[in-house]
Amino acid sequence: MNLSYELSDLEELTSNVKQIQDDMLEEILKVNANTECLGRFFHGSTDKESFKNNVPVVIYEDIKVYIERVANGESSNVISGEPITHFFLSSGTTGGKRKIFPVNDKYFEKKIFSEDLRSSILSKHINGAKDGKVVAFLNTRPLSKTPSGIPVAPLITSFIMSDYFKKRSSKCYASPDQVILCTDNNQCMYCHLLCALVQREEVVSVFAPFASTVIQAIKFLETSWKELCSNIRSGHLSEWITDLGCRDSVSVILGGPNLELADLIEHECSQKSWEGMITRLWPNIKFVQTVVTGQMSQYIPVLEFYSNKLPIISMNYASSETLLGINVNPLCKPQDVSYTFLPNMSYFEFQEEGNNDEIVDLVNVKLGCSYEVLVTKHFGIYRYRLGDILQVTGFYNSAPQFRFVRRKNMVISVFMEVTTEEDIMKALSRARVVLESSRLILVSFNAPVECCCVMEESFNALYRGFRNKDDSIGALEIRVVQEGTFDYLMEHFISEGSASASQYKTPMCTNSPEVLAILEDRVVARFFSDKTPPL
Template sequence: MYYSIYNKTLKSRCIKRLKPKMNLKSELNDLEELTSNAKQIQDDMLEEILRVSANTEYLRPFLHGSSHKELFKKNVPVVTYEDVKPYIERVANGEPSDVISGEPITHFFRSSGTTGGKQKIFPVNNKYYQKRIFSEDLRCSILSKHINGVVDGKVIAFLNTRKLSRTPSGLPVGPVITSFLVSEYFKNWSSKRYTSPDEVISCTDSKQSTYCHFLCALVQREEVVSIFVPFACALVQAIKFLETHWKDLCNDIRSGHVSEWITDLGCRDSVSVMLGVPNPELADQIERECCRQTSWEGIITRLWPNIKFIHSVVTGQMSQFIPVLEFYSNKLPLVSMSYSASETLLGINVNPLCKPQDVSYTFLPNMSYFEFLPLDEGNNAEVVDLVDVKLGHFYDPLVTNHFGLYRYRMGDILQVTGFYNKTPQFRFVRRKDTVISVHVEKTTEEDIANAMNRVTAVLDSEGLILMGFTCKPDISTFPGHYVFYLELKAKNSDSIVKLDNSVMVKCCCVMEKSFNALYRKFRREYESIGALEIRVTKQGRFDSLMEYFISQGASASQYKTPLCIKSPQGLAILEDRVIAQFFSDKSPPL
């Protein structure tokens, strides 16, 4: 079987991870083979998964031990997390893996919970890491093909870990990124490509880790070619951190000693070695850049003169941060390379220098078995295979993996934008679920992203930057209405944010005009939705919100500001520092 042969090759390459450099030609050849043979690889993968897992307690009633694809498609139901949660929890509580998986479950991934409001756990084993290493190497090869000097330079990676918890049966549980970072696979793979030593990346204190990441990156500023952060919002948070701590960083570089408040011994010892002797000349250079202008526009390229791009997810809800990142980076390329989730790795961007709004992901057929539920054809639509999707159509992906998920509905909406060889490429549109509603209207992630993009343009013309936002439905009034919390900052770093009433009211109106026809109809004709409200918070509130969610178990590396905030404690953090309120003053046009 093609997939079995390929899987052995993948595994052997992961074991031999100590090679000094990746084989660019080999990795790109793998991409061509994968995408040219997608149907065979997918069929072989499904057969292998079913051969191993058909007799699990979950699959046995549907398959009766068979590994036939036709029986799988006919009998195994499409499911959501709530459907499989009882089975996952049984394994977590100590029952054998074969409740759901024919392969041993060795640990669990925990989703962040900041998007949907609830944390979930997903079973995995070391096969996930083998696949991740393969996709990471492929990503690096694609970047090297399009951008010169990527392999030879250093990457500032704003990564840190959380302490892993344990299930009642003793299996480790943690966020995807943390679990990967503490694995031997990562330690063998990273091979000093990052500016920070492993001790900084493995630090569980996000503040100490971020400070040390900056120290290491500034000391090696001439070698830096890129910045990597999983989600764009985390880079915005990091820049705000730098604005607060750059003087301390300069003092440490000038003296050659790490600040006393860095108490994590791994960080302290490893960064002290990197600092070496006092370097007042470098400290003066950094200080001049941070003080040179009243604005921090282009600060990233000024501090790291050889940087070529920023690697981070800037699609979906992260698109709101594109303007602020372009402001800080002098419009460096913003590269979204990968589409992944706690459930599986899905796709990769083979055209990394495209504009953020044009990003599409080529699915990798050796990651999981993929099916797609058409969203264009109504409730009676038949599920189709990866190679049978249609150009321009919208789908919800279903995942079958090696770890106990079978025909699992992701809840993402994707659109087919093209094909790479025989493998489809998808644009991430939004999460399937409605984000906010106060009547019978359904306002989605895409609706909100469009509205915030237009608001950002209004704010930009007034010299303001949107640093963060979230929303909530307010049904304490009649009619109910939408409330958006915004944190704003002046482009001129010495300026105080001045809130012009007419500008902020315009922002409210622009948002309402951006929403769907049903919202506008209920707002204008039936008056069953009230005027949209913007509440501006004091600067730093969204940092406090992030700190709260991290204290509740979210990973700093995977944190995403919730689009719609449901946590009473999180709402209290925002409400505690609301400095102004504004309402739309007219109904939106139909």
């Protein structure tokens, strides 16, 4: 990889945002103007002005019927002027409903470009970022197909099983490809950890799509380290690892018995405190790369605890619908991450929060304002509401930089107030202070009773006002659930085929009766605020 070449691409892209975006929209309209989904809005002219005036802003339910028609066997031309070769399956763990999105190889090509750019930026800021092994907690789920035979899977599974992944060098990973391709979550995680421990001196970074996956890996290690040490000491892989690809490839890495390494790992893992365990087990590690924005920000304190405050780097902003941006300042605090939008990924528009009348282009957003993203791309999605609310924090050349604020519909309304995902995250952050004073760590929502009042005090003025007025809102309740409940919830989503372990995101809010029943069935204690919050 030519580092200077990749970084010059970044400069060119971010310096010519308007032209690149205009050219992209022109190309999209030229290719897709005659599709049934898009063509019905044009009356002879398919220029930018006609697009803006005639094509409506849509949500998934508006285009679902067209997508399903292609999935069921009709021509791709129903939604796209280019062939549809894959459908990406959203996890459904954020918005509550699974969706499928049409894509073709252009998505993978752009993903490769984005990864190369990410690697170049990391190498610029961190010496030796590419000189060792990456512990990559990646896995797949079984691939399925639509009635018409088109593969359908989560983004990560689709990419890993594509020729694009196979053609890329995987020597940088501590785990062989056979482990990454394993569809059994437990076998895959065990083998990832075993390979990482055996090659501990070579490891320079940890990568996972989401911060929650890193925490899952550490919790898995907490319950499995004795068996892992036994494998390293004997030089033989546990018999319950039955996936032949895993057995053969990991046995090669395991080699023969290594008593010294087993004793070292056993000594570290048997200590009472696991603070700094990531750096204790992998002494040459330089950073952890994973998404820690949005609902994943709740895991930042836990990651800092286990990693001895290594740099926690959130590099990419992407979704099942499209790739969007990249973090050009990787060493910033994880709480301060902003993403620079890449104009060659999709055509982007922005609707200012609270103003449904005005939609602006990427180059016309205003500093400090919050917007919902609208996406138009080459295959089947036009002026689509992504559902993410972003705030403009600055510019890199002429490319806007955005901070992820929240999901648009992730709110709670008990009476007439609106409590957003961001409000909940702020309240949890304050609750952590209470726990940390007692040498405890908040993981997900398992909070003790003393957090109730602190959380209520952190909510917005409207909530506090209704809470103090005529019992319009009752006392906040915290329900403590059995240990392992959120792991069980993850297994539920995975077992029903909606996500792979590496793509799963614990829902911040949910109104799913099934999920609520799972949580309610595992409640072990209930606590209420014992006073109203100050106005």
